[in-house]
Amino acid sequence: xxxxxxxxxxxxxxxxxxxxxxxxxxxxxxxxxxxxxxxxxxxxxxxxxxxxxxxxxxxxxxxxxxxxxxxxxxxxxxxxxxxxxxxxxxxxxxxxxxxxxxxxxxxxxxxxxxxxxxxxxxxxxxxxxxxxxxxxxxxxxxxxxxxxxxxxxxxxxxxxxxxxxxxxxxx
Numbered sequence: 508x509x510x511x512x513x514x515x516x517x518x519x520x521x522x523x524x525x526x527x528x529x530x531x532x533x534x535x536x537x538x539x540x541x542x543x544x545x546x547x548x549x550x551x552x553x554x555x556x557x558x559x560x561x562x563x564x565x566x567x568x569x570x571x572x573x574x575x576x577x578x579x580x581x582x583x584x585x586x587x588x589x590x591x592x593x594x595x596x597x598x599x600x601x602x603x604x605x606x607x608x609x610x611x612x613x614x615x616x617x618x619x620x621x622x623x624x625x626x627x628x629x630x631x632x633x634x635x636x637x638x639x640x641x642x643x644x645x646x647x648x649x650x651x652x653x654x655x656x657x658x659x660x661x662x663x664x665x666x667x668x669x670x671x672x673x674x675x676x677x678x
Contacts, residue, residue, distance in 0.1 A: 524601060531674070533634065536565075536636055545573060548662045553576075556577075558575055559647055560578045561646070564590060577649075600628060604627040609627055613626070628655075631644050631646040656676075
């Protein structure tokens with residue numbers, strides 16, 4: 508059984524992630540934007556020797572993909588399933604995981620979502636355009652779900668000129 512401290516920490520993270528989703532909004536998003544953000548995450552991953560997959564997609568097509576040394580097909584598969592979860596709910600996959608609190612990382616049966624296509628795990632973040640809403644997602648997969656999420660948020664903060672410290676999850 509979880510302690511009330513863990514519940515309070517989860518609630519604080521959910522609140523902060525909702526704040527991140529509200530703050531990290533683009534005026535426009537295109538192939539150049541995807542390449543800049545994806546390239547930055549890739550470079551940082553190479554420097555840190557992180558075996559991650561980076562995937563940036565609009566709902567109609569992939570704009571950026573990088574599989575770093577040490578990543579595998581399963582890493583890319585996790586990325587795909589995280590992205591599908593964002594597509595369905597228009598929320599960060601880490602927020603969904605924290606809200607659902609399911610150890611098996613699957614959505615409840617009543618949702619009707621195939622576990623082969625959807626997963627409750629952090630690392631996918633909605634790409635939201637001010638005038639249009641959610642149009643795609645940016646995914647990092649291969650680290651812990653919290654680290655995947657934090658990697659995405661840090662890259663978005665840098666690109667959008669937002670204060671990363673004020674939007675970071677508590678340690």
